[in-house]
Amino acid sequence: MKILVIGSGGREHALAWKLSQSKRVQSVFVAPGNGGTARDKNLINLPITDIVQLREWAQKEQIALTVVGPEAPLAEGVVDEFRAHHLRIFGPTREAAQLESSKAFSKAFMVRHSIPTARYESFTDVRAAHEYVKNQGAPIVVKADGLAAGKGVVVAMNLKEAHDAIDYMLSGEGTGVQHNGQARVVIEEFLEGEEASFIVVSDGINNVALATCQDHKRLKDNDQGPNTGGMGAYSPAPVVTPQIHAKTMREIIVPTLKGMAKDGIPYSGFLYAGLMITKTGEIKCLEFNCRLGDPETQPIMMRLKTDLVEVLMSATQSQLNAKTSSGTTEVASVWPRLDVLELDWDRRPALGVVMAAAGYPQSPRKGDVINGLPPDREDVMVFHAGTSKEGLDFKTTGGRVLCVTALGGTLKMAQQLAYVAIDEIHFEGAQYRRDIGFRALQGARV
Numbered sequence: 534m535k536i537l538v539i540g541s542g543g544r545e546h547a548l549a550w551k552l553s554q555s556k557r558v559q560s561v562f563v564a565p566g567n568g569g570t571a572r573d574k575n576l577i578n579l580p581i582t583d584i585v586q587l588r589e590w591a592q593k594e595q596i597a598l599t600v601v602g603p604e605a606p607l608a609e610g611v612v613d614e615f616r617a618h619h620l621r622i623f624g625p626t627r628e629a630a631q632l633e634s635s636k637a638f639s640k641a642f643m644v645r646h647s648i649p650t651a652r653y654e655s656f657t658d659v660r661a662a663h664e665y666v667k668n669q670g671a672p673i674v675v676k677a678d679g680l681a682a683g684k685g686v687v688v689a690m691n692l693k694e695a696h697d698a699i700d701y702m703l704s705g706e707g708t709g710v711q712h713n714g715q716a717r718v719v720i721e722e723f724l725e726g727e728e729a730s731f732i733v734v735s736d737g738i739n740n741v742a743l744a745t746c747q748d749h750k751r752l753k754d755n756d757q758g759p760n761t762g763g764m765g766a767y768s769p770a771p772v773v774t775p776q777i778h779a780k781t782m783r784e785i786i787v788p789t790l791k792g793m794a795k796d797g798i799p800y801s802g803f804l805y806a807g808l809m810i811t812k813t814g815e816i817k818c819l820e821f822n823c824r825l826g827d828p829e830t831q832p833i834m835m836r837l838k839t840d841l842v843e844v845l846m847s848a849t850q851s852q853l854n855a856k857t858s859s860g861t862t863e864v865a866s867v868w869p870r871l872d873v874l875e876l877d878w879d880r881r882p883a884l885g886v887v888m889a890a891a892g893y894p895q896s897p898r899k900g901d902v903i904n905g906l907p908p909d910r911e912d913v914m915v916f917h918a919g920t921s922k923e924g925l926d927f928k929t930t931g932g933r934v935l936c937v938t939a940l941g942g943t944l945k946m947a948q949q950l951a952y953v954a955i956d957e958i959h960f961e962g963a964q965y966r967r968d969i970g971f972r973a974l975q976g977a978r979v
Contacts, residue, residue, distance in 0.1 A: 535560045536842070537579070537591055539611065540602025541567050543887075543918035543936045544827035547834040548602060548841075549576050550914070555842035562596075568927045569917025569935075573909075584611045591620055598623065598846060601802075607823055608634040612802075623845045625802040625823050629793060632800070632821040636678045636719040639821050646792035648785055649817045651721040651809075659703045662718055666695045669722070677702045678717035686760055688723065695720075726811040727972065728819070729770045730829045731781050734844060735790055737799040739854040741844070742782070744836050744878050745773040746829040747972065752894065754968045761894045762933060765969030767884040767944060768832040772810055772972070781808060785818050801848060805829075831916045831938040832883035839876045884947040885938035886955060886969045890919065890929045891962020897932035898962060905957040912940045913954050929960055944970055 534557055538549045546569045553561040553575040563570040564587055566578030581587050584606060591599060599615060601607055601624035610627035624630075631638040637655040644650070655678065656662035666673060666689075675698040677685035685702070689695035702718045729747050733740040747770035752758035773781070785806050793800040805822035825833075834841075847853050890897040897919070906915055906927060916938060919931020937954045941947030948970045955965060 534558060534597035535594060537596045537599040538563045538602060539606055541565050542603060542827055543916045544825050544830040545602035546570050546916045547831045548600060551834040551837060551841045555840045557842050567917045568920030568922040571922040584609060584614050588614050588618055592618060600845060602824060604633055604824055621849050623802060623849055625800050629798045629800045630823045633823040636676050637717060640719055642792060643818060646788050648788050651724050651817060653719055653721040655717055655719045657715055657717045659699060662699045662720060663696055665720055671695055672723040674721040674723055675699060676719045678719055724809045724817060726809045727772045729773050729808045729810060730826050731806045731808050732825060733786055733804050734848050735801055735804050736848040736851045736853040737801040738851060740786060740790060741853055741876060744768045744833050745770040746833055748829055749966060749969055754966050759894055763828045763887060764966050765886045766828045766832055767882060767970045767973060768836055769882060777810060780816055784816060828885050828887050828936045831885040831936045835883040835914060835938050835940050836879045838879055879940060881940045881942060882944040882947050883938060883940050884944060884951050884970050885936045886951045886965055887933050888935040889933050889964045893932040893964060899930050901929045901960045903927040903960040905959050907954050907957055913950055914938050944973055
């Protein structure tokens with residue numbers, strides 16, 4: 534079969550790389566792709582970004598399955614467009630994708646369906662937002678209500694940071710993030726604990742959890758510096774114990790899928806719940822993403838041994854909970870509490886380190902030549918994000934440039950392999966953290 538992956542980042546490179554390993558696959562196209570997907574002989578870049586043009590191309594080429602990587606095409610309705618023309622596509626509809634595209638929608642949904650989350654209020658009026666922060670005090674969290682490429686969140690540790698964030702997000706000169714033509718912010722209580730990424734594949738009713746993962750949002754070592762889209766990640770995440778896993782499924786994932794169905798917006802696609810886990814084991818959902826996380830996808834795909842094509846095809850046919858026995862298929866008629874499809878995972882931990890461009894996240898520089906890229910290996914992969922291939926050269930084109938990802942017998946070994954590979958790679962002004970995985974290495978034997 535022919536498969537299309539929509540997107541140009543590190544997540545899409547990792548997805549396309551994994552999908553291309555299926556015995557059922559003839560070709561994997563990546564639209565528009567990047568330098569890394571151009572480099573891979575098993576992948577084909579497709580220079581199309583317009584949704585209608587992509588749909589027309591998919592019809593002409595008889596694409597068997599389309600997988601949507603980033604959030605923007607989902608919010609623009611790419612799934613609705615493809616389904617309207619009877620094309621198989623994996624991802625949520627535009628209406629369902631509001632779980633990510635509108636933080637106000639998401640927070641109201643969680644409250645309505647009793648999904649544990651931080652207290653919040655939303656504002657379009659600058660003066661009212663400032664007054665709320667003044668009354669609540671700091672630390673406090675200010676979020677732009679809309680898609681901001683992972684950079685629309687300010688964890689304000691003092692009142693000045695909170696007031697500055699409000700002015701920036703609600704002004705016309707701020708993030709440029711709007712929902713339904715209007716700038717809006719969601720202001721939340723500050724929660725203390727450890728964050729983790731919990732991602733499931735949903736077919737609208739049933740779901741199967743992917744391997745647990747934890748990422749590092751801050752730019753600099755020891756979780757210092759500004760928030761970013763993510764500077765690295767590792768899998769599994771020791772903080773997600775079997776008890777926390779079961780509790781997350783019971784209190785967050787299943788109620789979310791039930792709630793979306795009850796609201797008349799059945800959710801199919803990757804569903805990402807950003808968790809805050811307290812020292813007492815309490816779990817709250819910080820946010821939803823309607824796609825795989827980046828850079829979480831890279832270590833997760835390195836560990837996945839099950840044929841991803843089979844999983845996603847099952848999901849598009851609402852058969853994630855199908856169990857074949859003696860040639861018959863039985864599909865459960867009730868909402869499952871836990872996973873029903875067993876995925877096979879490499880027991881080795883995986884760890885990915887993001888190499889970012891000079892000036893990231895505020896104003897990343899573009900056009901720097903990348904040297905020293907190592908060849909792909911079974912245990913070390915360099916997934917490209919903000920790169921292009923120009924002749925024999927690879928150049929930086931975005932903020933997060935590469936994600937160097939490694940498998941190791943232990944997390945420490947995976948970390949060492951990733952940093953050995955990084956030491957070979959050079960581009961002017963490269964930024965990366967030297968401590969990815971430190972939480973797990975300090976707190977657990979992995």
